[in-house]
Amino acid sequence: MTELFPQASKVFTVSELTRSIRGTLEAKFGAVWVQGEISNYKLHPSGHQYFTLKDQRAQISCVIWRDTMASPRQPLVDGAQVQIYGTVTVFESQGKYQLRVEILQPRGVGMLQAKFEALKRKLEAEGLFAPERKRPLPKFPRRIGIVTSPTGAAIRDMLNVLRRRAPWLQILINPVRVQGTGAAQEIAVAIPELVLPNKAFASVDLIVVTRGGGSIEDLWEFNEEIVARAIFHSTVPIVSAVGHEIDFTICDFVADLRAPTPSAAAELIVPDIIDLQRRIDSCARALGRQLMNRLRDAQQRLDHARETLQRCLGHKIESYKRSLLHITRALQACSPARELMMRRNRFADLRWRLVACPPRLLENARHRFQRIEGILRVLGPDATLRRGYSITMNERGKIIRTITAVRPKMKIRTRVSDGEFGSETL
Secondary structure (H helix, E strand, O other), rough: OOOOOOOOOOOHHHHHHHHHHHHHHHHOOOOOOOOOOOOEEEEOOOOOOOEEOOOOOEEEEEOOOOOOOOOOOOOOOOOOOEEEEEEEEEEEOOOEEEEEEEEEEEEOOHHHHHHHHHHHHHHHHHHOOOOHOOOOOOOOOOOEEEOOOOOOOHHHHHHHHHHHHOOOOOEEEOOOOOOOHHHHHHHHHHHHHHHHOOOOOOOOEEEEEEEEEOOOOHHHHHHHHHHHHHOOOOOOOOOEEEEEOOOOOOOHHHHOOEOOHHHHOOOOOOHHHHHHHHHHHHHHHHHHHHHHHHHHHHHHHEEEEEEEEEHHHHHHHHHHHHHHHHHHHHHHHHOOHHHHHHHHHHHHHHHHHHHHHHHHHHHHHHHHHHHHHHHHHHHOOHHHHOOOOOOOEOOOOEEOOOOOOOOEEEEEEEOOOEEEEEEOOO
8 A cells, every 4th residue: 555645764954955955056057157138137235236137938046246246347237138157056045046146248248258357357356467476587598498289380480489599598398288178287287397397307497388379269278277377376487478469368467478479489588699699799899999998098107107217217317427427526626645535534434433323323212212201101191090080082082172072972981090981971
């Protein structure tokens, strides 16, 4: 016999059942894109927005929390056709499901472009695009890493430019897919692999993330949040060279430098060897001119010194000649024997003075010093200090003789008979 009222295995409360339904819906659907017509739009005083999104057969409640997204360019009105990106959830207090809106755009705008703008606003608010965190690129990198497809045109263009401009450069390519499902994860993993050195290769000075041009769908892997955060957390400067000049990706805003094309990136990250050679030649010529000018100045100073010395020697020689002529004339005017006797006596006197005078002069000097030492012992500063006097000086050691030379809070030193001590004026 069939039981009219089967025994339930568990009796739920309303809250438990509603919470279970909410968990099932959120796990099943998660974030979805929905399009329809706005009706019953209300702007709450708190800043939250409520409306119903409907089509010809169904409707769903929607809510935009105040801090979830920026205000749309055009105010929301009933009857507007829109596309919404949000999360399916359950409003438990009323027991109805609703859509929590994260992105809202007029119907017809590309969904990828809307996701791009939403992620851009989010990362910009977190500071990932801040100019002050951008790091300068090394002027003369020795090793660079390139994250790109090894078979694409971008790597060929870059290698051609790099080999021409910087033949000394060591290039390490970390091959990844640049398009399709899973490419973003490969790019995000390849960046830290180049940052951290290992046994296979040393650390690089710079990393370039690059690929050729394409549509927004082709370049989308470089708009993924995982790639942006890998660039942000890199300790090595990163250059983004994705697509053509008109293409912009999230990588361009996070990277330390955005290059319009892969070839332009190669020109921006390394100097041209030809330009370097020209600069070296120019510096060599300037150095040569400086050396020649200094050598010319030194030669002129040497010539001037030589001329000055020659003039001085000439004057000395002329003076010696005049003295010799005067002596010759004097000798001629005097008797040779008498003059010889006078010279002999003069030489003898000079000899005696040279032999006898130094000891006497030393003894006289010693007596004078001893007398002066005695006077100083009686009248000198040390004797005065021993009698109980003192000498006061300022910080520079200058003796303070009058009260006008003293200022309040002035550091002074006082010398007494057995030393010095410091103090401060009131």
